[in-house]
Amino acid sequence: MTYLQKPHALQPGDTVALVSPSSGLAGEAEIQHRVNTAIKRLEEDFQLKVKIMPYALKGIDYVQHHPQKRAEDLNNAFADPTIKAIITFIGGIDSIRVTEYLDTDIIKNNPKIFMGYSDATSLHLFLYQQGIASFYGPAILTDFAENVEMDDYTTHWIRQTLFQSEPVGNIPTSPYCRRFGLLWHERTHTTPRPKIENHNYEIINGVGRATGQLLGGCIESLNSIKETPIFPDADAFKDKILFLENSEEPLSVPLLAEFIEFLGTKQILKNVNGIIIGKPQNGEGYESYKRTWQAMLENFNLHDTPVFYNASFGHNEPKCIIPYGATASLDVDAQTFTIHDNACK
Structure with missing residues (x-):
């Protein structure tokens, strides 16, 4: 730990x-x-x-x-x-x-x-x-x-x-997401951004209940620093819950597949207990990203690893907070994401 x-x-x-x-x-x-x-x-x-x-x-x-x-x-x-x-x-x-x-x-x-x-x-x-x-x-x-x-x-x-x-407790998804794209002009600052109805977590892989400390970040950022000393080694991901999300610009499927391949060949996917993935901005690429994750996990024979999709953090508004190092669980049967620790003392 x-x-x-x-x-x-x-x-x-x-x-x-x-x-x-x-x-x-x-x-x-x-x-x-x-x-x-x-x-x-x-x-x-x-x-x-x-x-x-x-x-x-x-x-x-x-x-x-x-x-x-x-x-x-x-x-x-x-x-x-x-x-x-x-x-x-x-x-x-x-x-x-x-x-x-x-x-x-x-x-x-x-x-x-x-x-x-x-x-x-x-x-x-x-x-x-x-x-x-x-x-x-x-x-x-x-x-x-x-x-x-x-x-x-x-x-x-x-x-x-x-x-x-x-303890932070059970974190459901947000009931809606704000539509990205309203420019930050002062004249539009009193115009509310449209809401997109949201749904619960989608379980795209795995069974049972995964528990571990939280570690992760933005996919594009992680990909850009993966060969630097800042990026944790594979052992750092042992028994962790990996959290990932992509930026406001649509992530290309080939880049996502390349990044997942990196996680797999570096033994990071094998080491983690579970994965939670943020909702893509405006839901763009939702189905293609999901299929990519499922196919790549199949390639690495990780059939049992719980993977939650559509989480409300990162490049989503509204959002929750993910505390690094806090112990969390992903319960496939209950479809719940829970942070068991206090984040502050």
Whole structure:
């Protein structure tokens, strides 16, 4: 079993730091209305204080060319005793460039909530290597700045995962998904995004009940760093529940098959106890991705491994939070996904 240090749960009045470890989109003038909306909700809805780290709003060009400054923001946020949580503004493509500048001593000595998804996968796996629990969950420009209001499903799982120290519990799928594609113009910020009716988990493989600690991330991000020291070795996946999802851009079936082939030939698929897969954005590619998974699992003779499909995390709004290292179970007969641990202490 992998032991990860858990952070303290958030309390009203705590300070959260906002960072841009990937894209600097939050610093662009046309996005400022979303930044302001998210800050207001953090302050009013969650009763938190907000500190924007110095380089987080420097804009796309500056942030892209200064990974050491992105790391400086993260190092200082971890080192600051007044900061209790760190949340990413948005994903991107190259947060792995930040990892070489991170101060492992500071991070190990100051475990605290770090949350983001998509390209934040690299940072989550870096923290995992340091023995620090982190959270694959909502980002500032997407979930906290959702048009009109945040979704109840998202706010419930923020409170259930980050604001208390009891077991997270059973996590059903969201009853709906927000349609991706409404541009982030200020003039459309008061227009609610359409809802797509959603359904329960679909069991696409396996039997019985799988239990293990959670480990995973965004498929495209994992694929891009699979040959780097940040990617866990096969032994790290032993007896784990692997969680995976793809980005907002439709994932090509050949790329998905290539990635699953990698997981299989590296013995990762054989090592995990179960797999939970996020719903594709807008449901695009839903059936073709499912068939690809089923065919590849058949190729590797993994008939019994429970695989849940259509989960509400990652590039879906609304979403739940997946705490790295927490013990979870996938029950095929009951069609339930349950996190048995507390995520925070």
